Amino acid sequence: MIITLVLLFLFGGFLPLQAAQADFGARLFGKFQAKACTQCHDFFETNPPGLLAASHKGRSPRTCVTCHTSKVTGFTHADDWFARPGLYTSAMSSTTVCETIKNDMHAQFKNESLSAREMEKHLLEDPRVLWAIESATSNSGRLPGGKTETGLVAGGLAQWKKDVREWIKGGMSCQ
Secondary structure (H helix, E strand, O other), X not given: OHHHHHHHHXXXXXXXXXXXXXXXXXXXXXXXXXXXXXXXHOOOOOOOOOOOOOOOOOOOHXXXXXXXXXXXXXXXXXXXXXXXXXXOOOOOOHHHHHHHHHHHOOHHHOOHHHHXXXXXXXXXXXXXXXXXXOOOOOOOOEOHHHOEOOOOEOOHXXXXXXXXXXXXXXXXXXX
């Protein structure tokens, strides 16, 4: 009886801690709000300044590769630079960002294992995501004209992977 109570106390106190560690809002939301992420995803919602123009607003995504070349970004294909605007914006709440990301990958039509693999592939292998994470690649944050993005996802790749994997392993909860 005493052993059972001790185990319940230990594991009962440990489970909420694990859930908090896997929570999107606590571990990932702030990172998704880094300028390197919102600059591209808020592309049509804001007026980000361009190097050769007052803003990128109204420019076609086809022109991205003119300045954001493979030499600058380090991507194998320069057209990988484009990040779909409107997927989320910096004005969304943590829950809304999380749900929007899952809806965009059509998670409701897939089993949990497939959704987890696809989320992990995107967040841990996509060149655009890696570009935005501090020190993830040798070209992280590089911009045309020798400039660099100052608002990268802080903490580096190791911390990013840890947080992403814990969130995925925890069931990709948006609460």
